[in-house]
Amino acid sequence: MNEQSVPSGIDPKLLEILVCPLTKQALRYDREHQELVSAAAGLAFPIRDGIPIMLVDEARRLDDAASTTRPEGAAQ
Amino acid sequence: MSGEALIRHYDGGQDLVARAIELLRAAGKDPDRLSIDDLVGLDEFHVRGREATLSLARRLALAGGERILDIGSGIGGPARRLASLAAVEVVGVDLTPAYVDLANAFSRFTGLADRVRFEVADALALPFADRAFDIVWTQHVQMNIADKDRFFAEAFRVLAPGGRLALYDILQGGGGDVIYPTPWACDPAMSHLEAPPRFRAALERAGFVVEAWEDMTAAARDWAGKRYGAPPPANAATVAKLLGARNAAGAANIPRNLAEDRIVLVEAIARRSAAA
Numbered sequence: 001m002n003e004q005s006v007p008s009g010i011d012p013k014l015l016e017i018l019v020c021p022l023t024k025q026a027l028r029y030d031r032e033h034q035e036l037v038s039a040a041a042g043l044a045f046p047i048r049d050g051i052p053i054m055l056v057d058e059a060r061r062l063d064d065a066a067s068t069t070r071p072e073g074a075a076q
Numbered sequence: 077m078s079g080e081a082l083i084r085h086y087d088g089g090q091d092l093v094a095r096a097i098e099l100l101r102a103a104g105k106d107p108d109r110l111s112i113d114d115l116v117g118l119d120e121f122h123v124r125g126r127e128a129t130l131s132l133a134r135r136l137a138l139a140g141g142e143r144i145l146d147i148g149s150g151i152g153g154p155a156r157r158l159a160s161l162a163a164v165e166v167v168g169v170d171l172t173p174a175y176v177d178l179a180n181a182f183s184r185f186t187g188l189a190d191r192v193r194f195e196v197a198d199a200l201a202l203p204f205a206d207r208a209f210d211i212v213w214t215q216h217v218q219m220n221i222a223d224k225d226r227f228f229a230e231a232f233r234v235l236a237p238g239g240r241l242a243l244y245d246i247l248q249g250g251g252g253d254v255i256y257p258t259p260w261a262c263d264p265a266m267s268h269l270e271a272p273p274r275f276r277a278a279l280e281r282a283g284f285v286v287e288a289w290e291d292m293t294a295a296a297r298d299w300a301g302k303r304y305g306a307p308p309p310a311n312a313a314t315v316a317k318l319l320g321a322r323n324a325a326g327a328a329n330i331p332r333n334l335a336e337d338r339i340v341l342v343e344a345i346a347r348r349s350a351a352a
Contacts, residue, residue, distance in 0.1 A: 011193050017167065017208060021201035045203075051176050053196045054169075054203035057079060 009034075010047050020045075021054050035060070079198065082220055083172045085262060085322070092151070092178040092318065099313035110185045112156045118313045119153030119182060121259065122216040122244065123330065123341055124292070124299045129154045131295075132215070132244050135288055135345050138162035142210040145169070145234060147199045148217030152179030152192065158213070159192045167209075169197035200226050207236040215244040219260045222268040224275065228282035238350040241284060244292070244343045247272050251337030258333065259326035272342060284346035292341040293334065300331040 015029055020038035027036040027045070035044040036052055043059035045052060053059075096118070097107045105114050120126050140163040146155045149168025159166050170176050179194040197203050199217060212231045221227045231241050248254070248269035261267035270278070272291075279286060308314055316324045333339045 013165075014167070014193055014195060017205070018195075018203050019205050021197065021203040024205060048173070049177065051173070051180065051195055052203075053173065055079065055171075055196060055198055056201065058196075 010036075010050055010052060014052060018052060018054065022056060037062070079171055082266070085266065086172040086175065092174045093181045096151075096178055096181070096313070096318055099317055103311050103313040105313070107185050110182075112153075112160055112186050112188070115153060115156075115182060115186070115313075117308065118315060118318060119151045119156070121150050121153075121315055123246070123296045123334075125303075126153070126157065127295075127299065128215065128244055128292070128343075129157045131292075132213075132242050132343055133158060133161055135343070136211060136240065136242055138164055138211075140164065143167075143208065144211045144213055145202075145204065145209040147202075147212060147214040147231065149175075149179060149194055151175050152182055152194055154213065154215060155179070155192050155194070156183060156186060156188050159188050164191070166192045166213075167204075168192070168194040169199070169202065170194065171196065171198060200230060202230050202234055204234045206233050207239075208234050210236055210239045211242060212239070213242045216246055216260065219246050219267055219269055224268075224270060224278040225281060228279055228284065232282045232284060232348055232352075235348045237348055237352050239348050240287075241279075241346045241348075242344075243279075243346065244341070245275075247275050247340050247342055249293070249333075249337040249340040254338045255329045255333055257322070257326040258329055259323055261326075262322070269339070272340065275342075276344075279344070279346050283348065283352055285349055286344060286346045288343070288345040290343045292343050293337075293339075296341045297331075297334045300334050304328075304331050 018027055020027055020041050023040040025040045027038055030037050034047040037044045042062045044062060045054050045059045100107050116126050122128055142164045144164050144166045146166055146168040149155050149170050152168055155166040155168045158164055173196050176194045176196050183189040183192045212235055218227050248271045256263050
């Protein structure tokens with residue numbers, strides 16, 4: 001155990017419990033880009049210095065046509 | 077919601093981790109060997125500080141094993157205190173990235189990072205599944221939130237049936253308009269205080285059953301008298317030094333707002349019924 005060291009990636013326990021704040025659906029962790037991707041909402045939430053920023057205003061909009069984005073992120 | 081204005085109000089654009097380390101060293105503490113008691117006076121922003129956290133925690137009588145969410149966790153003092161009282165896991169969310177950064181740093185410095193973690197999120201759109209927590213804890217947060225119904229609805233949603241909301245908050249008193257600035261708002265536009273009956277009605281509208289409701293204003297006045305009556309040692313690490321002049325100006329109005337009954341403090345436990 002090395003609790004004093006600064007974490008490099010996201011805390012795995014956080015990863016387990018986080019969902020998309022809009023759709024409340026599961027997120028995909030994109031390790032390379034350090035983002036948490038909500039396919040349903042068409043948003044990618046940034047992870048900065050290991051801290052997930054789960055704010056819709058701060059999220060990157062996925063312009064990929066393959067994503068199943070709905071208007072207003074209103075899944076369900 | 078005006079998230080950016082709120083964040084600017086709270087962080088003042090500072091690097092809080094560097095500032096906190098500097099303050100702790102000046103106070104004769106080693107940031108690499110901290111206990112949570114070394115942070116008393118620094119990491120609990122709310123009225124009555126540690127005493128308030130312990131009082132609300134006593135009402136919960138934690139058994140161990142609870143999953144706790146702290147909504148508006150600031151720099152994490154209360155979350156770490158809860159983790160020191162029982163074998164619980166605490167997740168804290170706050171809108172202000174600089175607070176979350178420092179909250180996580182303090183958890184590492186005190187060896188609690190395996191059970192206490194923080195992230196940036198909005199209380200009105202929580203990034204957690206339904207029924208994910210046994211306890212939702214919140215202190216001095218909803219004063220910045222106009223939409224109480226949505227705030228309580230989100231807290232209710234993430235609680236498991238039978239779970240409890242532990243709340244310690246500032247409400248509108250009967251003594252007239254609040255004197256600004258306050259620690260939570262430079263002016264009335266950022267502040268959304270409700271009188272106790274309306275506040276309690278919003279809690280109940282969300283589906284909560286209020287199990288405990290106690291006015292803590294007298295205790296808050298006592299605390300303010302001691303806190304502002306005798307200044308801390310010159311080298312002490314304090315919230316005022318960490319957050320700077322804006323916070324200090326707001327804090328200076330707390331004794332008068334309390335004394336003139338312009339604000340009141342309430343401690344409450346509300347349950348999501350097991351059938352809900």
